[in-house]
Amino acid sequence: MPTAAADSSSGIGYIGFRLLEAPVVRREDPRALKYIVDHLKPGTVIERRFEVANKSGSRREVQLYPGAALISDNRFLFADGRAPNELTRWTRVRPAVLRLKPWEKTEAKVTIKVPGTATPGERYAVVWAESGTPPDATHNVGSVVRVGTRVYLDISNSGEYADFRIEKIVALRDKKGLPSVVAHVHNTGRRALDLRGKLVLSDGPGGLSAGAHPVTEGTTLPPGGTGTVRVAGLDKSLPDGPWTARLHLESGMVQHDFSARLIFPKPGGASVAWAVITSNRRIWYAAAGILLTVTGATMTFLRYRRYRCRRSTGNQTRVPSV
Incomplete structure (x- = not known):
């Protein structure tokens, strides 16, 4: 066996x-x-x-x-x-x-x-x-x-490729009210991964911080595989939240982070938390806002030019033709 x-x-x-x-x-x-x-x-x-x-x-x-x-x-x-x-x-x-x-x-x-x-x-x-x-x-x-x-x-005759993606995290409470967090991970590379890391809970009710908690080691994902890693050992008296959850996972030199707002459920329940807007997406939104602003200013300027042109045409002196 x-x-x-x-x-x-x-x-x-x-x-x-x-x-x-x-x-x-x-x-x-x-x-x-x-x-x-x-x-x-x-x-x-x-x-x-x-x-x-x-x-x-x-x-x-x-x-x-x-x-x-x-x-x-x-x-x-x-x-x-x-x-x-x-x-x-x-x-x-x-x-x-x-x-x-x-x-x-x-x-x-x-x-x-x-x-x-x-x-x-x-x-x-x-x-x-x-x-x-x-x-x-x-x-x-x-x-x-x-x-x-x-x-x-x-x-392999080609290069090596190892990577993974953290898809979501789930907040749990067992029937006795003990909290834990489970992360769902997809191995997107061609090497097995031995996952380890930590979860930091901050910005809780009243600005509380619950500190850092290690991921339970022992999960090995095969190439292309999916699985979960668990963060246990959280205090039973931990408030439901909401919390800012920051999960860091690594295998060797491959590392990824995942952030989300997390609420712990009632005993026996589960609560899914998806990733918050990433910094890259915020940059995209900011760029879109700038583009809209520039576009609006350009349209205003063009309308102003057409107005000036119409006024200038209406006021000019007519010269008799020869």
């Missing part, structure tokens, strides 16, 4: 895992510092270094290998065990086994070799570090722990 993948920087129990490098063109991309994210042409080979740490006072044997992953129901999911897919068949991790002393850490390397015949599209996998504790005299059941980093690999 697929399961939600852990973060690359995590250390669960007694294993730590940390990615050590990112592509030069992605050094400013926080997502590429956490996961292996790249866009390659067929026939390309890449390498990434990572660190594995033994965070215990005992010796540990750690298995390193790639495992299959996919995006389903707007979640990044990984398969059990060493289940393969197309991307794992292109991937090698060296060394395959680490024997770490207590509190020791060391580096390893993952190599991805994309075949020249690879078809366009994005693939997903996880690079795993796995360590197990076998049953012993005091433990009848052994345990297996694994941590790792996600791999998002896009194959």
Whole structure:
């Protein structure tokens, strides 16, 4: 059964895992510092270094290998065990086994070799570090722990394109009166998105401000997909509003903002808020107003000229013809 993948920087129990490098063109991309994210042409080979740490006072044997992953129901999911897919068949991790002393850490390397015949599209996998504790005299059941980093690999001969659109936000109150906000998002690009961000509520009743609230992370939208992200943890006593809601969402270096006037409904209800007029649209309206003003002034001037011309014609002296 697929399961939600852990973060690359995590250390669960007694294993730590940390990615050590990112592509030069992605050094400013926080997502590429956490996961292996790249866009390659067929026939390309890449390498990434990572660190594995033994965070215990005992010796540990750690298995390193790639495992299959996919995006389903707007979640990044990984398969059990060493289940393969197309991307794992292109991937090698060296060394395959680490024997770490207590509190020791060391580096390893993952190599991805994309075949020249690879078809366009994005693939997903996880690079795993796995360590197990076998049953012993005091433990009848052994345990297996694994941590790792996600791999998002896009194959194409053309350029990379990632983008999204925030379509609307919805204010909710559950039956107990607890408020939350849900944003509907459309992935308009060709790369998967891991959405995160924050919601700021201001200009409430009496000028109140409810501060900033983080978006619940975990939503991964596939290329072309639609889904929602939620802002929870709002105070039950939060007034209904209206509020000015400013939502900021990002995935890597792609960022968008959405502003709207928001009113929270009664318990058990929902209230949709659409975007307020954007600054560009306000500029368009201002330009239209200036155009109308100029047009009106021009028409007045032309009417004035015609009036002067008629008066001048009526008053001039007539000269007899010869």
